[in-house]
Amino acid sequence: MAKSTVQYVCSECGWNGSKWYGKCPECGQWGTVEEFHEARPVAGSKTAAPGRTSRTQSIVVSDSSRSAAKPITEIGTETVERLSTGFSEFDRVLGGGVVPGSVTLIAGEPGIGKSTLLLQTAGNVARSEAGISDSAGSGTVLYISGEESQAQVRLRASRINAVEPNLLLASTTDLSTVLGLIEQTKPALAIVDSAQTIVSQEVDGISGGSTQVREVASALIDTAKTLDIPVFLVGHVTKDGSIAGPRTLEHLVDVVCQFEGDSETALRMLRAIKNRFGPTDEVGCFDMSGEGIEEVTNPSGLFLSGGGPSSAESSPVEGTCVTFTLDGHRSLPIEVQALVTKSVLPTPRRAVNGVDPSRIAMLTAVLYRHSKLNLLANDLYVSTIAGGQAREPGSDLAIVSALASAATAKPIARTTCAIGEISLTGQVRPAPRMEYRLREAARLGFTTAVIPPLRKPVHIEGLRLIEAGTLTDALEALGIKK
Incomplete structure (x- = not known):
């Protein structure tokens, strides 16, 4: 039987200790300290999805081939070929595109357009990858939704013109099924919407809790690095605007992007908070409409009234x-x-x-x-x-x-x-x-x-x-x- 240790973790700041507190000793928030079970099953005990090898076994094999230390002068500096999202604004925020094997967390308020942005991105990638099939990948895009059914995602994809033959849809909340689908299809891009809805059967805790989010993120990161498949994760935010779940979630992933905007306007801004492969001071502008999300490559005229200084209708107004x-x-x-x-x-x-x-x-x-x-x-x-x-x-x-x-x-x-x-x-x-x-x-x-x-x-x-x-x-x- 696996050894189990019980700790208590604050979902706001990541503080952990062996004793429960109603008020977090670190950040002072009430009701954020939850019980965390650190449990790891023995190798080979994980129940795998059909056609899927054990995650523990695959990781051990991959680690043996890349754990050898090498002199830094012998390590190649070949340029990694990035995957385009179909949005020049999105690519610029990511540093030029999606890096193979990277894990990107997209966070934002409810209804801001995170799922729409990623579903439209999945359609763009599937359209550009059509006809590609080799040993490195199948040329497909896998979209896994834990919040909506396949029919609901299909309706939204029809509205935003993201229906493609090689865009695969799945609806599940089981972590083993998610990992099995990724290993079976080996897509060019995998999207999981959202990290808070996926549940692992091997650890305790409710869906969206610190224990489950940590386990789900770790499993998806291991799979992405092992198979060299880029993964997009959708993350929820708390009432104060911070990303829900343990603070270590932001440290584990490679890129953290914040999708923000005023619900009363159609303008949306995508900012890179953390980026291991590019700058963190870039911002992408998008316009939200009933037909989906459109990028705004020249947003200079959005914040001016009267058409700007060069407009014939522009006249000076006091104040x-x-x-x-x-x-x-x-x-x-x-x-x-x-x-x-x-x-x-x-x-x-x-x-x-x-x-x-x-x-x-x-x-x-x-x-x-x-x-x-x-x-x-x-x-x-x-x-x-x-x-x-x-x-x-x-x-x-x-x-x-x-x-x-x-x-x-x-x-x-x-x-x-x-x-x-x-x-x-x-x-x-x-x-x-x-x-x-x-x-x-x-x-x-x-x-x-x-x-x-x-x-x-x-x-x-x-x-x-x-x-x-x-x-x-x-x-x-x-x-x-x-």
């Missing part, structure tokens, strides 16, 4: 200002809108959307102290367009300019943008990678940019740069205050 933020290697224009009204409440309101609420109070105080524009007794409303995020310090100058424009009823030209961080002393400081932001501004048709003094002169063709060292100088350059 608006455009800035440029950085999301990974991509520079995005964000339009900040502000509304200033006389307050009838003892405590004026500060309502914001898409900006940092804590910075509004600070910027209002700086605006009063250094530019003599008193908005402390007014209700202030600040928002961005289409769910854009202007939370970085480089958006300070645009926020203050929008507030000043709304308070003085003086609009800012639509062809003018403002980029810079504002300090408590009223100085305007440069934001990181200013040249990237300015080149994107010139590409979109902006002709003037109010920026802080730069250490190194930058020349952007078609863009007039106005350097302002203080907040007062910046407002004067924008035509708001004389």
Whole structure:
């Protein structure tokens, strides 16, 4: 009989100990400490699916061939051929495509589109792999759902045009069956939706618990590395937005991607939180519609109203200002809108959307102290367009300019943008990678940019740069205050 040890593990932070606590001693969360049984059966005792060898036996054979230590100078540096997902945005976030044998975890809130994205990816890969059949793989794609039946997945695949002959669908929650299907079909790509619904019969614990998630992830990683098959795992998130299950789940997998977006808008963003094969500062943009998910290769116009500066319908409106933020290697224009009204409440309101609420109070105080524009007794409303995020310090100058424009009823030209961080002393400081932001501004048709003094002169063709060292100088350059 296998030796069994009992431990208690926190599902939020991963703390473990030999005693149960109602409140986790590490993170302080209540009701997150669960019983964890560490049990491992003897070799050959695992019940295998039809046509499937024992996982323990296959791992031992593979480990014997790759466990020998070699000098680093004798190890080849051949470029691994990556598998394209059919989405250039997805490939860029992954570092150029899917690496064979890698395990990628896709996490996100319920209903955000994780399953739709991966099912459409499965259809794209199956379409590109059609006709491929060799000893390395069958050219098929395996989609295993533990949440929906085969008929339900087929209906969604029809809606998003992902029906392909070599796309195999399976509906099961048993881990041994999942591993047997992967070993039988040897697909070019395997997708498991989701890790929290798969259950191993060899360990105790409820579905989605720390014990089961750890065992399921370990088994799928072993199979992926042994057979050199890339695997996508769908992960649930908790109410605070973190990935459900033990923290070790994120350490075990090769790539962790967060699929996020506002449920009220169609824009979806895919971010790489961890990536062993590429950068972690890339972001992919997608558009969610009734026909599925479409990639947005040029999202620059999503966060601007009136069609942007080059549109004939664009006219200056008081209380608006455009800035440029950085999301990974991509520079995005964000339009900040502000509304200033006389307050009838003892405590004026500060309502914001898409900006940092804590910075509004600070910027209002700086605006009063250094530019003599008193908005402390007014209700202030600040928002961005289409769910854009202007939370970085480089958006300070645009926020203050929008507030000043709304308070003085003086609009800012639509062809003018403002980029810079504002300090408590009223100085305007440069934001990181200013040249990237300015080149994107010139590409979109902006002709003037109010920026802080730069250490190194930058020349952007078609863009007039106005350097302002203080907040007062910046407002004067924008035509708001004389």
